[in-house]
Amino acid sequence: MSSLQGYLLLSALLFSIGLAGALTRRNAIIVLVGIELMLNSANLNFIAFWRFGPHPEHLTGIMFAIFSISVAAAEAAVGLGIILAAYRHSKTTDLDQMNSLKG
């Protein structure tokens, strides 16, 4: 097993942990955090492929990771805003109780 495969395996494990959290938790905020974890594992892949690629002196992987982190930050802010609005409407963040579209 090469070290590139080690990084890719770690990234796959992080993605699966985030997916498990997003699929099994009831708290909407923790579900959003799980989605952030999945985005993070994609960033780890960008950096690992950049470092082990043939031309690490080009900045492509770093730029991709920086822009991806910015998009993830914007997504977190909007997602938490939506959760706050839904909480104000239904008085809960429990996803099993948020089961009606019209309230």
Place this chain on the structure above:
Amino acid sequence: MTVAFLILAVLTVAGTAAAMGLRNAVHCVLALTVGFAGVAAIYLQLDAQFVGLTQIMVYVGAVAILAVFAIMMTQRPTAEKPATYSSFWLTGSVIAAGVFAVLARAILTSGATTAAPAEPQISVQQIGDSLMHQYVLPLEIMGLLLTAALIGAVVIAMDHREESK
């Protein structure tokens, strides 16, 4: 496969697994900061210093604090403790384990055995130069996106009830 990578990998996986498994939501976010810091340390180990420090500032500094604020604003102290896991947790766990099995098999059979090239010498000045020349259009679009997301988040989270009365 160095000892430093193994230590960081164990720390990261332990932090993120605790973040997805603990009952108390605030404890989850605290464990999550450990996982995010572990990922940042792995970026540093991969010679991507700028991305590692950005990760610490954005994720450990901003996203975790934002999540803690959201948890505190949505907690009701009188309510009884709801269950941690949803009713279909078994299906979700099986799906996640299946995804990991497929990914791990694809990675291990891919034959990606390239050794790392020589350590690239990348200064922050180089990153700034290319952000201002080659990547200036994506940078401007990102600024627009962040502004729109900021305004949108404030408008969505604002309480509209008093205006309608």
